[in-house]
Amino acid sequence: MIIRGNTVQEIQDSIRSLLKEGKLHEGDFLPSVRELAEQLGVNRNTVASAYKNLILLGIVVSKGRLGTQIKIQQKIRSLEGYQAKLTQNIVDLAHGNPLRTFLACLENIQLKQFYCAVYGDDIYHEGLLKIAQKYIFSDIHQTNKINFSHGAIDAIERILQAYLVSGDKIAVEQPGFITSINTLEQQQYKMYPYTVSSTGFNVTELQSALENNIQAVILTPRAQNPTGYSLDQEQAKKIKALLTHYPHVLVIIDDHFSILSTHCYHHIIPESTQHWAVIRSVSKYLAPDFRFAFISSDEETSTKLRCKLNAGSTWVSHILQEIIYQLLQDENFDTRIKEAQTYYHIQNQKLINHLQRCNIPCATQYDGLNIWLDLPHTDKCTKLLAQQGWLVRSGQDFRIDKDISGLRISTAEMTDLQMQNFAQVMQNIYQILLHI
Known part of the structure; x- marks a missing residue:
């Protein structure tokens, strides 16, 4: 050479x-x-x-x-390895999906009178903008502008590219969302992790990241994936007070569970923050396949996004916008959201109750589609569960710079019998783990 x-x-x-x-x-x-x-x-x-x-x-x-x-290129973390293991004898608790029953049905969508957009047309559906302002972001009281994107990850990537370059430093959650981690790795950003656990978001680690001159913070305030934990009011106040000292830091809120959440949204972005965005996708209540998200942001960030999502080549499909508009306008929409919200909450609580009866350590409440078990010897645990017919995600899949002990379990599709059987299997495996 x-x-x-x-x-x-x-x-x-x-x-x-x-x-x-x-x-x-x-x-x-x-x-x-x-x-x-x-x-x-x-x-x-x-x-x-x-x-x-x-x-x-x-x-x-x-x-x-x-x-x-x-550089050793990071392998993309995905579900492919898990899907390959699925057989008729395996119960899939690793998927992280919403229940299909609560997702959008398109049978009542009317597009006969709809005219497709052409180059130069307005990039956003006016009716959908009004819904976003009055309904989706009714709890954001800062002066803001609304934009759309091709899903939450697309929004995060576009916003980061508007302000940052490869090598810039970003504070991110650990354990963190797999797709977000992949995106940051591929864009060559440096990640400064702060821990999310049953005791909350580690504000001390976030402060350390800020003191190390990070350029951006990404935070999931509710139903954090993979843990299912949510930011409480006390921690939100601490983070907001902390960020007031760093007005130049870009703050991105990925509120992916949004209107399905049983927890209140606590806004951590202070008035002094110059550039910020709150992102709320439709993936969990309409369907991931829509690849659509609403973005509320400061005016400059909005302007930068509109330059990237322009009427010349990269706008969000007007057909898609019209479909989403009609779905959100449907007279049964609010009822279906309430039913889904209640269902996911009950599913999580049922599994918690079974685990507690079997003396498996877990949090008292979770939000979202998954629960997190902070257990030792993660890889051994996942193998033992697989041998017993249960597929779960290892905490190692969600790490950034250290080993993560824990399991992510998706509850949306579990039956009561499966919950009972799973808890009993976990009880036996937990005793094995304690003696390793």
């Missing part, structure tokens, strides 16, 4: 060519700046600049005294 070149551009191009040719591989270390400078007969600053550019491009990473390493 020979790196060539006399200029910054030539050196970095040479390294990239060696990667494409398979002469350099993920995890390989490059020569030291001094060594390569002597080899090429160039100034050390030239090599250092080439390495710096490659770091910004996300091709290499600095390992301090160890040197510069070809």
Whole structure:
């Protein structure tokens, strides 16, 4: 492997060519700046600049005294490995899905009089904007503008790209939402995790991240995925007071369970925060397949989003907007939301009761579609459960920079008998875990 070149551009191009040719591989270390400078007969600053550019491009990473390493690309965390294990004898508690019964039905959608949009038309449905302001974001009292996006992750990605560049630092929850973690990894952001547990959101760790000059914070205030925990009023006040000292930090709220939540929304964004957004997707109450989210934000963030979601090429489909508008206007919508909200709450509580009777440690309440069991020896536990016919997600799937002990269990599709049987199996496995 020979790196060539006399200029910054030539050196970095040479390294990239060696990667494409398979002469350099993920995890390989490059020569030291001094060594390569002597080899090429160039100034050390030239090599250092080439390495710096490659770091910004996300091709290499600095390992301090160890040197510069070809970046090991993160494997995308998904459900594929779990789906491959599914058989008729396995009960899937790893899916994280809402119950199909409560999702949208399109049989009453009327599009006969609908005219599809063309280039240059208004990008947003006026009626849907009004619903968003009066209903979806009725609890946001700051001056705000409304936008739409292709789902919550699309919104997060677009907002981050509007303000940040690769290498910027973001405070994120740990354990965290798999898709969000994947997105941040792929965009080469540096993640500063703060812990979410049954005792709440770790404000001390969040403060430490802020003191380390992070550029953004992402927080899930209700039904946090994977834990099912929600932010209480006391912690919300602490976080809001903390953020007042960092007005330049971008704050993104992913309130994905929104109108289905049994917990109050506590707004943590102070008036002093310059750039912020609250994102509420329709995935949990209409369907994930809609890939649609509402965004409430400050005016500058709204302007940046509208530049990215313009009428020339990247707007959210007007057909989709019309369908969602009609679904939200349906006379039975509120009733169905209330039924779904009650159902998910009861499902979680039923499983908690079974687990408590079997002396399995768990929180007293959860919100959302999952509950979280903070148990030791996660990998061993998931294997033992699989052998007994239960598929769950390991806490390791939701980690950022440390091992996570815990299991995520999706409750939406569980029957009463399954809950009882699962708790009894967990009781036996828990005794095994305690003696490892």
